[in-house]
Amino acid sequence: MTKPWQRLLWLKQDYPDNYTDPDFLNEVAKLQEALSEPQKTSSYAQVVIDFSLFYHRILNTGLTYVAFTLLHFYHFNPIYFTIGLTSFAFLIAIIYHYTTVQIKSSLIIIFTMLILSPVLKSLSKTTSSDSIWTISCWLTAFYVLSIFLHTDSITSTNILVANVAVLASRLESTTDVFCFLLICIEINILLPYVEQSLLARNYNLTYAITFCLDNLVAYYFVAKCLGWYYVFIFGMSAITFVLVLPRYFIYWQRNYYKSDPYLCRWDAKKPVLD
Amino acid sequence: MKYIYWPKVAGFNKNDARIVVALQAPESDLIVISLLTARETKLLQKSNRFKRIGHIDGNNEFVSELDEKDICIVEFWPPKLNLMQFYALEPISLALPEKADSTLLSRATGGQPSPTEKFQMRESINSINLYYKHLQSLRALIGRAGPSNRGIPVRRIARALADLCGLLPLLSALRQALTYMIIFIHSFARFLSAVLNWNPLCLVSFSATAQQIDLRSQQFCYFPVQYLRITENAVFNRMRPRSELSVCHPKEKQETRGNASAGVFPCEYYPDYIRFYNTIWLIVNDVSFGLTVGTLLAENKLRIAKFINFHLTDYLFHKVHYITAYLGQNPLGIKLNGELAHFLSELFLWIIDFSYSTYIRRILDVSSIQTVISIVSRTSCCFGVTFALSLTVDLMSVLSMHISLFYYISAKMYHWQLHVMRSLLYLFWGKKRNLLRKRVDSNMFELDQLVMGTLFFTMMVFLLPTLAVFYISFTALRMTILMPELLLESLMALLNHFPLFVLLLRLKDPSRIPGGVSMEALGSKNRFALQNNPLTVSSMFRPYSLLMGMMAENYCSVATLKQILVGRPITIKRYKMYQVLYSALPKVPIATSKLWEALKGSRPS
Numbered sequence A: 001m002t003k004p005w006q007r008l009l010w011l012k013q014d015y016p017d018n019y020t021d022p023d024f025l026n027e028v029a030k031l032q033e034a035l036s037e038p039q040k041t042s043s044y045a046q047v048v049i050d051f052s053l054f055y056h057r058i059l060n061t062g063l064t065y066v067a068f069t070l071l072h073f074y075h076f077n078p079i080y081f082t083i084g085l086t087s088f089a090f091l092i093a094i095i096y097h098y099t100t101v102q103i104k105s106s107l108i109i110i111f112t113m114l115i116l117s118p119v120l121k122s123l124s125k126t127t128s129s130d131s132i133w134t135i136s137c138w139l140t141a142f143y144v145l146s147i148f149l150h151t152d153s154i155t156s157t158n159i160l161v162a163n164v165a166v167l168a169s170r171l172e173s174t175t176d177v178f179c180f181l182l183i184c185i186e187i188n189i190l191l192p193y194v195e196q197s198l199l200a201r202n203y204n205l206t207y208a209i210t211f212c213l214d215n216l217v218a219y220y221f222v223a224k225c226l227g228w229y230y231v232f233i234f235g236m237s238a239i240t241f242v243l244v245l246p247r248y249f250i251y252w253q254r255n256y257y258k259s260d261p262y263l264c265r266w267d268a269k270k271p272v273l274d
Numbered sequence B: 001m002k003y004i005y006w007p008k009v010a011g012f013n014k015n016d017a018r019i020v021v022a023l024q025a026p027e028s029d030l031i032v033i034s035l036l037t038a039r040e041t042k043l044l045q046k047s048n049r050f051k052r053i054g055h056i057d058g059n060n061e062f063v064s065e066l067d068e069k070d071i072c073i074v075e076f077w078p079p080k081l082n083l084m085q086f087y088a089l090e091p092i093s094l095a096l097p098e099k100a101d102s103t104l105l106s107r108a109t110g111g112q113p114s115p116t117e118k119f120q121m122r123e124s125i126n127s128i129n130l131y132y133k134h135l136q137s138l139r140a141l142i143g144r145a146g147p148s149n150r151g152i153p154v155r156r157i158a159r160a161l162a163d164l165c166g167l168l169p170l171l172s173a174l175r176q177a178l179t180y181m182i183i184f185i186h187s188f189a190r191f192l193s194a195v196l197n198w199n200p201l202c203l204v205s206f207s208a209t210a211q212q213i214d215l216r217s218q219q220f221c222y223f224p225v226q227y228l229r230i231t232e233n234a235v236f237n238r239m240r241p242r243s244e245l246s247v248c249h250p251k252e253k254q255e256t257r258g259n260a261s262a263g264v265f266p267c268e269y270y271p272d273y274i275r276f277y278n279t280i281w282l283i284v285n286d287v288s289f290g291l292t293v294g295t296l297l298a299e300n301k302l303r304i305a306k307f308i309n310f311h312l313t314d315y316l317f318h319k320v321h322y323i324t325a326y327l328g329q330n331p332l333g334i335k336l337n338g339e340l341a342h343f344l345s346e347l348f349l350w351i352i353d354f355s356y357s358t359y360i361r362r363i364l365d366v367s368s369i370q371t372v373i374s375i376v377s378r379t380s381c382c383f384g385v386t387f388a389l390s391l392t393v394d395l396m397s398v399l400s401m402h403i404s405l406f407y408y409i410s411a412k413m414y415h416w417q418l419h420v421m422r423s424l425l426y427l428f429w430g431k432k433r434n435l436l437r438k439r440v441d442s443n444m445f446e447l448d449q450l451v452m453g454t455l456f457f458t459m460m461v462f463l464l465p466t467l468a469v470f471y472i473s474f475t476a477l478r479m480t481i482l483m484p485e486l487l488l489e490s491l492m493a494l495l496n497h498f499p500l501f502v503l504l505l506r507l508k509d510p511s512r513i514p515g516g517v518s519m520e521a522l523g524s525k526n527r528f529a530l531q532n533n534p535l536t537v538s539s540m541f542r543p544y545s546l547l548m549g550m551m552a553e554n555y556c557s558v559a560t561l562k563q564i565l566v567g568r569p570i571t572i573k574r575y576k577m578y579q580v581l582y583s584a585l586p587k588v589p590i591a592t593s594k595l596w597e598a599l600k601g602s603r604p605s
Helices: A023-035 A044-072 A079-095 A103-123 A131-150 A152-170 A174-200 A204-225 A228-255 A261-266 B038-043 B103-110 B120-130 B131-141 B154-165 B167-195 B208-231 B249-259 B266-299 B301-327 B340-361 B365-381 B385-399 B402-430 B447-497 B500-508 B542-553 B560-564 B574-579 B592-601
Strands: B002-006 B019-025 B028-035 B050-058 B062-064 B070-077 B431-434 B439-442 B514-519 B527-536
Touching: A023 A261, A044 A131, A044 A152, A044 A204, A044 A228, A079 A174, A103 A152, A103 A174, A103 B447, A103 B527, A131 A152, A152 A174, A152 B402, A152 B447, A174 A204, A204 A228, B002 B120, B019 B038, B028 B038, B028 B050, B028 B120, B028 B131, B120 B131, B167 B208, B167 B592, B208 B266, B208 B385, B208 B592, B249 B431, B266 B301, B266 B365, B266 B385, B266 B447, B266 B500, B301 B340, B301 B365, B301 B402, B301 B447, B340 B365, B340 B385, B340 B402, B340 B447, B365 B385, B385 B402, B385 B447, B402 B431, B402 B447, B447 B542, B542 B560
Parallel strands: B002 B028, B002 B070, B070 B527
Antiparallel strands: B019 B028, B019 B050, B050 B062, B431 B439, B514 B527
């Protein structure tokens, strides 16, 4: 029995050069039909919305660093802020879910963090700050990558917690470590969850408000710390990402992407010269 | 093809003896026994064992009178049984046969055909071994009484002398006393061995001295059995396994004695003889070495004590103390976790100080070392150098106990940490081990489980280098302590089990230690010479090569490296190691009551 024919030029196959696969003859009518139709593309608005959702997650990750910088460089007292944020999170959870919040689970997390925060603080104290920044940077990169690849995986959560634990050693006191942990979990795990549920329930306006608030906080902070120059750079990159990149995506989809299954299988590979 | 075995001693000494007579044993080839004259051959008509197969013609050539034309002559030197020479198809075993079958040794020797397998060559070799006996019976048949008993047995002379002097009662009393003494020594040795091997404590696996005592007592238990076996073949040759001396029923005994003349081969028990005298030689050697070493030790007591005091205090206390303290302070610039490193370092420093002040300082005191050396030298003089070595090994392991303790503690911690980290790593990727199906499955964890697990995992990752540094340094320390111990133990093994007697036999008379036969083609057609291949030196030292292989496997192999990386503790498996060397001793010593019966039974009637 000979091997089935493959549509690959670089393979040495036991078929004559002018061999025509019977499948092709069967499907050639449908292929012509597909060729006559114009290439379907996604709508620009939908692509922009998808890109901005991803941008929003990255922004949330950035808020971790905002919190860290506030605690580490500006010696901000985090207690009142944490209490406020936590109560707010509870309120939102109660209001939007209309269910009893899982008290046990939250208590376990809070107490574990209380117990472990001194350990976490001393864990990498002897490691130099440079190493910590590098490790944290890589972990953040992996975190973004894991969000990009599969959003509902628990790997991203784990990488986030590891990142926070690494950063925690640079903080001053145990209270700071505890508050930082709590803030990070609320911002990066609970906030995206709430936002997604907002979208799912079509509370679009509320979602838009949160999105704007996030942006506002992040850019205000960047402006305060680094100056308007950086705000301009970050803002321009964000706008490029959200508004320009979708255009390019649609261009790519129109010219190169073959969504039709017959086109996928039988299209003539034209070299693109421009 | 017909094989005819031709003894080289059957010469053409008599001009008229030209008729070739051969032995026709069942399932064996023809074995030429002698050349006879025509008159003598006539006397053999009745016998069916001996058969005329041909004659010698005028040119001193053998002319066959057999039906088969295709014949092949194999010349051989008949083995002298009284000199304990014999041929064997397989190399004789220096280990006990039942031990040789055990997994380790048989794996090394490879697939040997089992000795019970029958074929013509084996039967022929058996007949060749009994050549002189057959010659005697042939001569008896033809009435040419040969010099059957060249020497008068020593025992007969002794008895005659005793009779002469009226010393018989005294002799028997002496014999009685000897029997009681043997029984006493045997039961004592057996008790000692049993105590040392007593299961829940199993001293043998801990201490080299216990092992040495156990070896000696087992040897003492086995001596009477071995002696009876080599002197009184007829009684014991039916006994299998060799560790048991079942007392024969009188009828069976008779039968055995009857068969002994022709059916049972005395050479079967020559390996026992070799083993017995090898052990005795080794013990004597051991004691004589011991005298030398003991005297040397006793003479240079003070100098040795000072040397040991200085160096051991340095290595076992100061150096270890320094290393442990150093590990607590970011060694080699590696940033360890400060708190944990400090804690571990403090813990180990405390153990070092404690053990030093409680016993190491007292033992390593110059005067107490002198006492120890004098004890060791006396032991060496009385019991042999192996006892001195084993005492040294034990003393070393006692003195390095704190290092072993560190090693075990750090290995345990490291192992636990790795184990926990593996489980948490599964959690990190959202997986979980399924115990029922023995595989790793995906699992959705709750948020609290996730956060807790990840926090712990991160902690473990950061603590791992600290524990690993402690673990690696103590493993290295432990290995350096183990090396001299292993060296001494190998030396002990060599002294205890060196195949000295066999080596000497190899020089003196290689045909006493047959390792198989070979046929060499002689010049003319269809003529071969049967030759004895003595045991090779490598096969004599096989237990050692096995032991060395095991040591290499235990201490420097990839598997061991893996074990070290995983954090499994590495221990001396002394018992397992010496199993190879115990190959010349039965597994269980013979019961005293059986020995008593055997000794009584062996009395001359």
